[in-house]
Amino acid sequence: MESKALYVKDIEKIIPHRYPFLLIDKIAYIENGKSAVGYKNVTINEYFFQGHFPQEPVMPGVLIIEAMAQVGAVAILSEEKFKNKIAYFGGINKAKFRRKVIPGDTLILEVEIIKMKGFAGIGKGIAKVDNKIVAEAEIMFIIDK
Structure with missing residues (x-):
């Protein structure tokens, strides 16, 4: 179990995402291979607010899901046997x-790996x-072999 918070430079050592598509600012908690809690500070300067929607900025739902996936990827790729690999989306169910996410919000992303079989798995994100x-x-x- 990891108790030290991970910031952007630490996160970039685990997953390949970079600006403007790295959607997590901090991992506050991680249990390698099992779960993680991450944060995204949503600001008006996010690139997607230029068109979604200029008069009433709302974070696109698919990007909230992507942020969850990135937190899950940090959790699973922190496990020793998956270090230096890439986790790809296999599907979403x-x-x-339930609510809008707008500039000024802090998004808390909780992901638990609920099933793992070989190089494939499922994470439950909130x-x-x-x-x-x-x-x-x-x-x-x-996970890419």
Whole structure:
């Protein structure tokens, strides 16, 4: 289990995502191969707010799911046997969007790996703002051998 927080430079050592598509700012908790909790500070300067929507900026739901997937990737790729690999999306199930995420929000992303078989698995993700669920999904992934 890892107790030290991971910041962007640490996260970049684990997953290949970079600006503008690295959607997590911090990993506050990680249990290698099992779960992680990450944060995304949503600001008006996000590239996607230029078109989604200029008069009423809302973070696209698919990017909330992507942020969850990145947190899950940090959890699974921190396991020794998967270090220096890439986790790819395999599918998304049970995605639900409950509230808007807007500039000024801090998105809390909780992901638990609920099934693992070889190089494939499923993570259950929950995204919260102000302790209220804004989105949830099951994320299937495949790890590049």
